[in-house]
Amino acid sequence: MAFGISVTIMFVILHLMPGDYITLYLEGIYVIAPPEVVLAYNQAYGLDRPLIDQYFSYFLGVLQGDWGYSLSYSRPVLDVISEKLVWTLVILLPATILSIIAGIAIGAYSGWRRGSKADVTLLNGMIFLRAIPSYWLALMILLVFAFYLDLFPLGGYVSLSALDTGIDLLDVMNHAALPIFTLFFFSVTGTYYLMRNSMLMTAGEDYIVTARAKGLDDMTILRQHALKNAMLPMVTRVALQCAGMLTGSIFVETIFSWPGIGMLTFEALQVRDLPLLQGILLMDTLIVIVANIGADMIYPFVDPRVEVGSDARA
Amino acid sequence: MIDVCDLKTYYSTGFLCRTEVRAVDGVSFGIKKGETLGLVGESGCGKTTLGRSLLRLIEPTGGRVVFDGTNITALSRKDLRRFRPRMQMIFQDAYASLNPRMRVRESITEPLRIHGLEDRAGIGRRVRELIEMVGLNEEHLNRRPYELSGGQNQRVVLARVLALEPEFIVADEPTAGLDVSVQAQILTLFRDLGRDYHTACLYISHDLGVVRAMSDRVAVMLKGRIVEIGPTADVLDRPCHSYTRRLVAASSADRGFSRPAPCPALPGSPVMVEVQSGHWVEAAAR
Numbered sequence: 319m320a321f322g323i324s325v326t327i328m329f330v331i332l333h334l335m336p337g338d339y340i341t342l343y344l345e346g347i348y349v350i351a352p353p354e355v356v357l358a359y360n361q362a363y364g365l366d367r368p369l370i371d372q373y374f375s376y377f378l379g380v381l382q383g384d385w386g387y388s389l390s391y392s393r394p395v396l397d398v399i400s401e402k403l404v405w406t407l408v409i410l411l412p413a414t415i416l417s418i419i420a421g422i423a424i425g426a427y428s429g430w431r432r433g434s435k436a437d438v439t440l441l442n443g444m445i446f447l448r449a450i451p452s453y454w455l456a457l458m459i460l461l462v463f464a465f466y467l468d469l470f471p472l473g474g475y476v477s478l479s480a481l482d483t484g485i486d487l488l489d490v491m492n493h494a495a496l497p498i499f500t501l502f503f504f505s506v507t508g509t510y511y512l513m514r515n516s517m518l519m520t521a522g523e524d525y526i527v528t529a530r531a532k533g534l535d536d537m538t539i540l541r542q543h544a545l546k547n548a549m550l551p552m553v554t555r556v557a558l559q560c561a562g563m564l565t566g567s568i569f570v571e572t573i574f575s576w577p578g579i580g581m582l583t584f585e586a587l588q589v590r591d592l593p594l595l596q597g598i599l600l601m602d603t604l605i606v607i608v609a610n611i612g613a614d615m616i617y618p619f620v621d622p623r624v625e626v627g628s629d630a631r632a
Numbered sequence: 633m634i635d636v637c638d639l640k641t642y643y644s645t646g647f648l649c650r651t652e653v654r655a656v657d658g659v660s661f662g663i664k665k666g667e668t669l670g671l672v673g674e675s676g677c678g679k680t681t682l683g684r685s686l687l688r689l690i691e692p693t694g695g696r697v698v699f700d701g702t703n704i705t706a707l708s709r710k711d712l713r714r715f716r717p718r719m720q721m722i723f724q725d726a727y728a729s730l731n732p733r734m735r736v737r738e739s740i741t742e743p744l745r746i747h748g749l750e751d752r753a754g755i756g757r758r759v760r761e762l763i764e765m766v767g768l769n770e771e772h773l774n775r776r777p778y779e780l781s782g783g784q785n786q787r788v789v790l791a792r793v794l795a796l797e798p799e800f801i802v803a804d805e806p807t808a809g810l811d812v813s814v815q816a817q818i819l820t821l822f823r824d825l826g827r828d829y830h831t832a833c834l835y836i837s838h839d840l841g842v843v844r845a846m847s848d849r850v851a852v853m854l855k856g857r858i859v860e861i862g863p864t865a866d867v868l869d870r871p872c873h874s875y876t877r878r879l880v881a882a883s884s885a886d887r888g889f890s891r892p893a894p895c896p897a898l899p900g901s902p903v904m905v906e907v908q909s910g911h912w913v914e915a916a917a918r
Contacts, residue, residue, distance in 0.1 A: 524729035527689055532743055532796065533716025543731050623732060623778050 324603045325380055329373055332592050332599075338365075339389045339590045363389065376596070385600065386593035390586070395597035399579065403601070405475060406571070406578030409494050410563055413501035418556055420502075421509025426548060428510070429517025430540055441514070448507040452566075456500045456573045463496055470496045473575035497567075497574045504566055505559055512555050513548065520548040550621050557613035561606040633665045633832040634686070634800055639695035641678075641685045655681040657856035658695070663800070666830040668823075670847030670864065672838060672879065678856040679836045683802040686834065687719050688712060699800065717746055720798040724805040726785035730777040736763070736788050737773040743795040762791040766821060783814035787821070794825065800832045807842065819846060840883040844868055849910075852876045862911030872913040 360366040379386060385395040428440045464472045475493045520526065521544060529539045564579060571580030579598060586594040641656040655678040663669045673679050685692040688704060697705050704715055723729040730739055740759050760770055766787040777785055786806060793801060806822070807815040823846060826833055835846050843850055844864055851861040852873065860873040871877045904912045 524723045524725060525731045527684075528721065528723070528729045528792075529731075531687060531689060531716060531719075531721045532746055533713045534742075534746065535713060546733055547731070621733075622776055 320607060321603060322377075325377060325600065326373075328596055328599050328603075329376060332595055333369060335590070339592065342590055343389075380600065385597045388586075388591055388594040388597075390589050390591040390594065395594050398582065398594060399597055399601055402577065402579050402582045405576065406564065406567055406580060408475075408490070409497045409501060409570075409576060409578065410567060412494075413498045414505065414560060414563055416498070417502045417506040417509055418552075418559070421506045422513050422549065422552060424506075425510040425513025426517050426540070426545055429514040429548070430521060430544065432518060432521065440510075444507045444510050447503060448511075452500075452504050453569050453573065455503065456570055459496060459500050459503075460573060475577055494576075497570050497576050500570050500574070501563065501567060504570075505563060509552070509555065509559070512551060516548040516551050517544065520544050523547075546620075553616055553620055554613050557609040558606075561602065561609045564602055564605060633663055633667075633700060635662045635696075635698040636660055636686065637696040637698070639682070639685060639697060640693045641681050641690060642693045654856045656685055656692070659853075659856075659858050660695075661851055661858060661861055663832045663834060665799070665832055666826075667849065668826060668833040668835050668847045670843035670850040671834055671836045671853060672840060672843050672850060673853035675838065677853045679838075679853055680804055682853070683721065683804050683834060683836050686802060687716075687721055689721065717743070717796045718798055719800040720793045720796055720802070722786075722789055722793060722801060722803040722806045724808045726782060726789045726806075726809075727777050729789055730785060730792075732777055734776070735773065736768075736775055736777075736780070739788060740773075740792050740795055743792055747796055758795070762795055763788075765794065765825070766791045767817070781814075782810050783818060786810065786818055790818075790821065790825070794829070797829065798831060800834075801826075802834045802836070804836045805838070808837070808839070815842075822846070840868065840880065852879065857914065859914040860912070862908070862913075866908055866911045870911075872907050872911075 357366070364372070376386065383396070385399075387393070388395050388398050391398045424440060428437045431437050460472070464470045471493050473493075475490060526539060526543055529543050534542075567578060568580035568583050570576070571578045572584045575581065579601070583595070583598050585591075586598065637660050639656055639659045640654070643653040643655055644650045645653060657678075659682060661669065671679050671682070681690060684690040686697055688697075692705060695705065696703055699715065699719065702715070704712060707715065734742075737759060740762055741755055744755050744758055759773065763770065763773060768784060768787050768791075772780065772784065772788075777788070780788065789806075803822070807818050810818060819842065825831075835843065837843050837846075847864050849862060850864045850867045851858045852867065852871075852875065853859070854873075854875045860867055860871065860876045867876065868880055871880050904914055906912050
């Protein structure tokens, strides 16, 4: 249901966008595109058919696993996406996992030691980090670490030597380091905030005071009583973050010229490759939906109070 | 058992112009072994802060708390931790004071471990003993707090506290959230257990009826100070401080009791005056 609606909305919005692939493409060849050539192209791609017609054939195609044909790549959309998705995951997965682990650890510590020097420093640091425009930070990271310090390559995903030796894992990791680092910085602040807040709430609960009154030491209380209870809101956050990072990677990939979904989106947008753009957005939608369902399925396992499909007792 | 001397807990609030709230402002009293002291007063008068300060769950600003000959206000954090199992606290909201992730069995087992009971069979036996002592049965051991009622949860809390065999308990309105019949059951249980274990207890409540039933002595608190303290019957039947009089009058009016008898005349100058043996009243504000 949600999927169908989003397909429709995407179709409408993308077709409202000014400019089209044919005109832009032909402008590279002619100064002014001759109308008969435009017509010929449109007929060849079936773009002369009424929009409503195009919509229904697209919708039916999507349901059958045919996501259309990319104009600029001259290949099926699904092929292009799945190829690029792998590369996006190469930077997205480590960045997400790292930011979740770091965010939870730092946030939990910060919330537990509320008001201490460490907490105040961390909190202000994170607010500062959050306030920096992300594209600017990405550019600065690129400038400092790749250009001035020359520690990492400026962009791309392999060096030229890969033409002779094939793709080398270490080489890829070296190229991936900066994009991962940047993505990590974007998402770690959000995780940190949520975890800190969640920990503050938990630390004020009576059962934490009771644990302290029983004479347990601080770390045991944190580990056995506080951490797990404070982690509950993180499940939803993590699910949404997985999806959110995919869109967040657009400018990171563009800035670091990383050949993933993000850069593909940017390219498709520039040349108005509508089928490809639709395919990418559809993929994002799918991931958000799947991630949400996933979070709902995981919840009963982490929180004994929630049971799917049965009325919880108050 | 426990001696409190001039205990003070101040909070400061506000960022630019700091104002000091004197939640507990120079309180002194003592509780003997096996004795229950009822603490009454309106909400916000510092009852809860006092209870928590005694156990150093809130750090007191000044004064001394001497527990069984040891000045616990002077202990380091580490030494204090060793003292903790000997003095326990019961909160008003039993559900909130149980970890929602833990089953009843785990909640009761944990204090036993702290108490140094290690072998599995021994722990299992003791847990069953405790759960039956508070009037629940083994079936409840595998439940989680959200699967139990408020009264049952309070019994679990009681079992958990008893597992540590504490010598001093601060009970902060443990029955305030329960309906009257359950309240009566819990109070009876509480009193019987207190008698069996010879625990000293500070029983905090704003319900004079409950305090009358539960305590040997009563202390009346007003704006962070104890204004009257003495044997339950003396204080509640012959209140001398104007605040206690109003308190007793308010509660006896709707219970159909007679109005309190007039108080004997008091000499003027000192801060606390002994009107009868063991019955002290703050003279200044009378």
